[in-house]
Amino acid sequence: MHDIRAIREAPDAFDAALARRGAAPVASDILAIDAARREKILAAETAQAEQNKASKEIGKAKAAGDEAEFDRLRALVADKKAEIAALNDAAKAEDARLRDLLMGLPNLPLDDVPEGEDEDDNVEMHRWGTPCDFAFTPKEHYDLAGVQPGMDFETAAKLAGSRFVVLKGAVARLHRALAQFMLDTHTTENGLTEVNAPVLVREEMMFGTGQLPKFGEDSYQTREGWWLIPTSEVTLTNTVSETILDAADLPRRMTAHSLCFRSEAGSAGRDTAGMLRQHQFEKVEMVSIVAPDEGRNELDRMTKCAEGILERLGLPYRTVVLCTGDMGFGARRTHDIEVWLPGQDSYREISSVSLCGDFQARRMNARFRPEGGGKPDYVHTLNGSGLAVGRCLIAVLENGQQEDGSVTLPQALAPWLGGKTRLSAEGELL
Secondary structure, three states: OOOHHHHHHOHHHHHHHHHHOOOOOOHHHHHHHHHHHHHHHHHHHHHHHHHHHHHHHHHHHHHOOOHHHHHHHHHHHHHHHHHHHHHHHHHHHHHHHHHHHHHOOOOOOOOOOOOOOOHHHOEEEEEEOOOOOOOOOOOOHHHOOOOHHHEEHHHHHHHHOOOOOEEOHHHHHHHHHHHHHHHHHHHHOOOOEEOOOOOEEOHHHHHHHOOOOOOHHHOEEOOOOOEEOOOOHHHHHHOOOOEEEEHHHOOEEEEEEEEEEOOOOOOOOOOOOOOOOOOEEEEEEEEEEEOHHHHHHHHHHHHHHHHHHHHHHOOOEEEEEOOOOOOOOOOOEEEEEEEEEOOOOEEEEEEEEEEEEOHHHHHHOEEEEOOOOOOOEEOEEEEEEEEEHHHHHHHHHHHOEOOOOOEEOOHHHHHHOOOOOEEOOOOOEO
């Protein structure tokens, strides 16, 4: 959410920043509602002062035996009481209008974010690794002979419908090993604290990180009102909601391996084959809570943490900075990491690392006390995949595929696979 004081001070700059994201100017509407709200509050305060003054005069009139003045003052107090209640209700209504409007506006991009309309305008930052030059035509993951015994879409469709998968045997173990490898790397080498949190959350938590109110159709809600998390960004970030931290507690760096649930409402017809786009998937998430002056450096640090997983696995990738038209709702700057998938002959997103500034913190009321005292200030939040487990499984299978349908697995995974380094064409770990 945005700081109303900043909008009052520089409405044109606010509109200009929104325009970079393709949004219409809205500062004048915000200020009109804000002015109406403040007018009602001031009028209520004035009426309260008049009521207080009249209340004090009632006793004097009674003592003086002036019944007419006594009755007049009593009527005035009653009228002012009703007026104050009406003004307070009107102020609350304007406050709700203002909050709803601000809640629906995206974050403002940093000045160094490239302008553009969609993914075609994203800017590549760097590449790592060289895609393998296969002596045969590489296949997609679900077509590999060694994968097919352990990747069952037909049974998943019977159980739950489309865009689900049942993993079995060696493929299931490989999927689990990837998640464990990521978690252990982040906790032992990258300084993140592992967290295991609920995948069902209250509605306020979804508002806090920006999934609501605008993107409710992208997630699932239970009959009891809980929401299934689309990412553990929701739970990890909200651990500091309605909290005032000490400066010494920052930065706070967390990671979690969790199930994630997305309706994929806006992706009809896209990536329907295989595991690339599922309603239920697993992800190892990274979240950092930092002081305002640490945000930009933390974004680069988190990006390197995610890139390091791919490098350890020997998977070629490229990192791009998203343009203003392709960034997520809550981001000020986003780095997307795209892994090479030879079966598709293209790079596909496997991690998105975003700096949100104080945008989520204002929605969650998450603050910290500066060193040496002073008024609490809002923390800055960041989140990123470290990595999407299913997509990493796809990349490992496709990049390691052999002509006979077997797969050579990354040596880095051997400790989590009992020393095994190969998936045979029959679907066994060897």
